[in-house]
Amino acid sequence: SFSIYDYNSFSAIQEYLETVARRRPELVTLQILGNSYQGRRVKLAKISTNPNAGNPIIFIDAGIHAREWVAPAMALYLIHRLTNDPDARQNELNGVDWYILPVVNPDGYEFTRSSKANRLWRKTRSKSNGNCYGVDGNRNYGFKWAVSGVSNNPCDRETYAGPQPFSEPETQMVRNVMLENAKRLKLYVSVHSYGQYLVYPWGYTGDYIPKEWKKLDSLARSVSDAVQRAGGKPFRVMSAGKWYPAAGGSDDYAFGAVGVPYSYTMELTDGYEFVFPERLLKVVLPQFYEGFRVFGAQIKKEF
Ligand code: 0X9
Ligand code: ZN
Secondary structure (H helix, E strand, O other): OOOOOOOOOHHHHHHHHHHHHHHOOOOEEEEEEEEOOOOOEEEEEEEOOOOOOOOOEEEEEEOOOOOOOHHHHHHHHHHHHHHHOHHHHOOOOOOOEEEEEOOOOHHHHHHHHHOHHHOOOOOOOOEOOOOOEOOOHHHOOOOOOOOOOOEOOOOOOOOEOOOOOOOOHHHHHHHHHHHHOOOOEEEEEEEEEOOOEEEEOOOOOOOOOOOOHHHHHHHHHHHHHHHHHOOOOOOEEEEHHHHOOOOOOHHHHHHHHHOOOEEEEEEEOOOOOOOOOHHHHHHHHHHHHHHHHHHHHHHHHHO
């Protein structure tokens, strides 16, 4: 059964989403995006006080990388707060729609839960020719695909880019959300772990985007400040490619191919690598939430 400060099974997460939608039908609708490679239903939670108003959209996804469990936990906590805080309607949700996809890669997520030996699996679970499994979802997006920071070897456990861009149903589903909502989509955040980085395009190159990088950088710094004020560690803010160049990420696709003005990858937590202790979720998730509120306020103000 589901608990907001725990790491939950995929089926418990699905039940939680259904429960929230049933309890708050005026605020939450679920959209089935499709099936993962192994047939798990991928659901998007759309949270809006007025779905017909044409509000700007914030799209947040998590769990493209299987082992980064704190990311789905964060996305679910966001849903929890947005649907339960009495004042969220007057603030975060006033004039902004939040689309939250808590587990992009459920096959990988369940695989990492299946045994200790599989805990550090990263990729999807698709079968490629030969005996190797999985594609790195965050190398699989169709913008500057495979130009840097990828492996072409299907057996590489970390950064195999896939046989072609969007070879994975999981990345296709995220792409479709972006394309269907391209006009209203103003902020995209892909939640990952670890290292406490908040990075923006480009990711495929160490070059900064002339002009736009300053806006991306300053909003990220405001988010980081808010997290710090709430007692959390600040984020390291820079372009993704200055950290290390890697192409085919969802952040570059959102900014470069879809035209989303604010696009980020957020790497939560520092000090525990991929195995962040469950008992500390109740400490850090509320701190990170304060950062998301700053994102919401900016989108509301600017669009
Ligand atoms: O390498 C990644 O996919 C991300 N880091 S992680 O440790 N979670 O795997 C960073 C992605 C940053 N964005 C791009 N390089 N486009
Ligand atoms: Zn990741």
